[in-house]
Amino acid sequence: MFGTKSRTIPPLRVSEQLRADAESVLAPGETLSAFVMDAVSRTIDFRKSQLEFLARGIASAEQSRTEGDV
Numbered sequence: 001m002f003g004t005k006s007r008t009i010p011p012l013r014v015s016e017q018l019r020a021d022a023e024s025v026l027a028p029g030e031t032l033s034a035f036v037m038d039a040v041s042r043t044i045d046f047r048k049s050q051l052e053f054l055a056r057g058i059a060s061a062e063q064s065r066t067e068g069d070v
Contacts, residue, residue, distance in 0.1 A: 009040065
């Protein structure tokens, strides 16, 4: 990805409790930024998987309808 500039995720205001909770579960040497990046990446992957799962289910149901199985 030569020549591609990196972007930032908008800063978020959170309660003191949420920040303290997040900091309390950091691995040794892990930064809050790395923790947030990991959480965002995992959530993106999970939601993509959900969408793919739903698409496969809808396609399967449609195929069953057109083939007269339902």
